[in-house]
Amino acid sequence: MSNITHQSGVTGANRVTRKLKLSGVSEGQADALVSEIRQLSGMEIVGYSPASATLTFVYDAAQCGVDTVAKVLNSFGAGFATSTWNRVKMGYFRFTDQNIKDNAAHQPHCCNKSPRL
Structure with a gap:
């Protein structure tokens, strides 16, 4: 087992x-923006780099999402x-977030039983 500890509620x-890159963020509101994102359920780490206007965040995709x-x-x-690369990454992130949410909610059944209808 791993000894990594996560924020409460976040599953490894x-x-x-x-x-992702951001647009429209002023210097004065960057700190407030980061602290507001940190308050989201399932959010673990949030960081903003003003030099590259990049937001880096780590979260539990079963509880939170890019949207x-x-x-x-x-x-x-x-x-x-709205760059092409950012839009491609957003589409991929939405897809994987939805897969993780679906898999977390899935109730498996035993292989020896007939399938549920």
């Missing part, structure tokens, strides 16, 4: 790291950058 198997972070950004008048 569902833990993902995301790094939840986007809502917080929109409330501050900021958002994810």
